[in-house]
Amino acid sequence: MKHITIKDIAEALCLSTSTVSRALSDDKNIRRETKEKVLTTARQLGYNPNPVALNLKYGRTNTIGVIVPEMTTPFAAEVINGIQEILYPEGLKVIIAQSNEDPLTERENLHLMERFRVDGIIISLCHQSENQDEYIRIQRQGIPLVFFDRIPGNLDVSKVRVDDYAKSFFLVEHLIRSGRKRIAHIQAPSYLHNATERAKGYKDALAKFHIPYDDSLVIKTGVTIENGKEAARYLLASQVSFDAIFAFTDTLAIGAMNELRERHVRIPEEVAIASFSGTILSTIVNPQLTTVEQPLREMGHVAAELVLEKIRRPSAPNRTVVLDACIKLRASTETDSSPDKTERL
Numbered sequence: 001m002k003h004i005t006i007k008d009i010a011e012a013l014c015l016s017t018s019t020v021s022r023a024l025s026d027d028k029n030i031r032r033e034t035k036e037k038v039l040t041t042a043r044q045l046g047y048n049p050n051p052v053a054l055n056l057k058y059g060r061t062n063t064i065g066v067i068v069p070e071m072t073t074p075f076a077a078e079v080i081n082g083i084q085e086i087l088y089p090e091g092l093k094v095i096i097a098q099s100n101e102d103p104l105t106e107r108e109n110l111h112l113m114e115r116f117r118v119d120g121i122i123i124s125l126c127h128q129s130e131n132q133d134e135y136i137r138i139q140r141q142g143i144p145l146v147f148f149d150r151i152p153g154n155l156d157v158s159k160v161r162v163d164d165y166a167k168s169f170f171l172v173e174h175l176i177r178s179g180r181k182r183i184a185h186i187q188a189p190s191y192l193h194n195a196t197e198r199a200k201g202y203k204d205a206l207a208k209f210h211i212p213y214d215d216s217l218v219i220k221t222g223v224t225i226e227n228g229k230e231a232a233r234y235l236l237a238s239q240v241s242f243d244a245i246f247a248f249t250d251t252l253a254i255g256a257m258n259e260l261r262e263r264h265v266r267i268p269e270e271v272a273i274a275s276f277s278g279t280i281l282s283t284i285v286n287p288q289l290t291t292v293e294q295p296l297r298e299m300g301h302v303a304a305e306l307v308l309e310k311i312r313r314p315s316a317p318n319r320t321v322v323l324d325a326c327i328k329l330r331a332s333t334e335t336d337s338s339p340d341k342t343e344r345l
Contacts, residue, residue, distance in 0.1 A: 004047040012041050024049070064307060065113030067097045067106060067123040069150065069223075073251055074279040075296060076124070079148060082300020083122060090308065092119070101223065103130035110134050113143075120144040120307040127191045128152050144310030148303045149294075153193040158306040158318045160299055162325040164194040164276070167292045168201030171274055171327055172246055176209050178333065180244035180272055184217040186231045186256060188248040195248055198276060202246055216240045223248065228255020236263060244333070247275040250282050253289055257332065272333040278325070287331030294325045 006024070010017045015038070023030045023038035064087055068076035076098075084094055095116060099106035106126050113121050121143060125131070128150070135155060139145055144158070151159045175183055185202045188195035203213055217240060219231040228247060232255070235242060247253035253275035257267060265271055267287055275282070278293025302321050309316050 004042075004045045006047075008045060009038060009041050009047060012045065013037055060119055061117045062092050063095055063116060063118045064092055064304075065095050065097065065109075065116065065118040065121040065123075067099060067109045067113070067121065069099050069101050069124055069126040071098050073277075073281060075149075075277060078279065078296035079124075079300040079303070082297035083304045084300075085297070086301050086304035086308070092308075099126045101126045103127045107131050107134055110138060114138070114141075118143070119311050120146070122146045122148065122303045122307055124148050124150045125152065126150070128193050129191065142314060144307050144314070146303050146306045146310070148299050149194065151193055156318050158310065159320045160302040160306065160323065161194070161320070162292075162294050162299075162323050164197035165201045165204075167325050167327065168198040168246070168276065169205045170201075171276070171290075171292055172202050172205035173208065174327065174329070175244045175246065175272060175274060175333065176205065176211065178272070181211060182214075182217065182242045183211075183244040183246055184219065184235055184240075184242040186228060186245060186247040186252045187218055187220045188223050188252070189220070198248055214240075217242060221252070223251060225251045225255035225258070228252035228257075229259040230255075232256035232259035236260075236265075242271065244272040244274070247273070250275045250277040250279055250289060250291055253291070253332075254281060254285055257285065257289070268331065268333050268335055274333050278328060282328070282330070290330045290333040291328055292325050293328045295323050298323055 006017050006020050010020045019030065020038050023035045024042065066080060066083060070076065080094065080096060087094060095113065095118060097109035097112060099109055103126060110131065121138065123145065125147065132152060132155060135145055135152065135157065139157065146158045148160045151161055172183060185199060187199050190196055206213055216238065219234055221227040221231050228251060231252065245253065245256050247256060253273050257273050260267060260271055267273055274290040276292045278291045282289035282291045302323065306319060
């Protein structure tokens with residue numbers, strides 16, 4: 001089906017394209033009779049204005065790019081919902097891309113957003129240093145960048161996150177106070193800033209209680225459920241003693257939990273399991289998972305507000321917003337039958 005353009009209307013009325021364009025935009029210098037002819041013909045021909053072309057004319061596309069590492073878990077979806085709740089009432093739409101944990105794909109997504117001429121980019125990165133030059137270049141071109149959850153550690157950009165170090169410290173402290181002394185850590189790759197922060201929280205909590213740090217209890221792996229299963233399998237095969245697992249994310253914890261259950265390891269009686277993220281996944285497994293629950297929708301709200309702030313006032317300083325998170329104590333660590341408990345630490 002042919003897309004009707006301003007040129008088609010102009011040819012039908014023997015008018016110039018500039019006259020038709022001005023009539024459609026309600027230019028006060030166009031005669032009323034001409035406007036009515038143009039509007040009538042536009043309706044008859046089925047003309048629909050191209051919003052991208054119109055917005056580009058005024059230097060805006062009213063679109064925001066959002067790049068996430070993955071869409072297989074509810075984490076990104078919840079944040080995106082929060083972003084849309086802020087941007088849609090402002091007349092801005094969202095273009096979503098997934099990097100699949102691949103820096104090259106992330107770079108291609110960044111270039112895609114540039115070609116679409118988005119007004120800003122909100123991103124959770126997959127590697128904190130691989131595309132740093134790209135982030136800097138995009139900022140210099142005047143495109144606002146806002147990072148959430150997975151952030152670059154040493155780049156002056158707007159960020160929204162939780163305190164990964166403190167919440168991990170308190171969660172591991174809870175495990176220790178509940179009697180666990182041989183706590184394994186399933187750690188994500190060190191090129192993720194929050195992975196190193198959570199690992200530091202784990203290590204410092206052990207030190208507080210004078211529990212020696214044991215390299216054999218730290219398994220460095222990826223971020224998938226299968227990686228969690230492999231980590232638990234490795235721990236069991238190494239015959240190292242452990243009575244708890246603190247995992248980087250819910251997906252790793254669930255993978256480890258599945259492997260332990262298949263090996264008839266009782267959770268939490270023999271091994272307690274806790275993690276970080278707090279998506280709905282933590283409540284639909286058995287036993288339900290103790291986790292640091294991040295305010296994902298609020299994270300989306302704040303990321304959207306930060307990008308709007310930079311669009312409206314490009315000279316506004318970059319800001320880092322640290323959101324509160326709560327620890328949800330559930331059956332994967334609690335040996336009694338108490339209900340879901342929340343600790344704000």
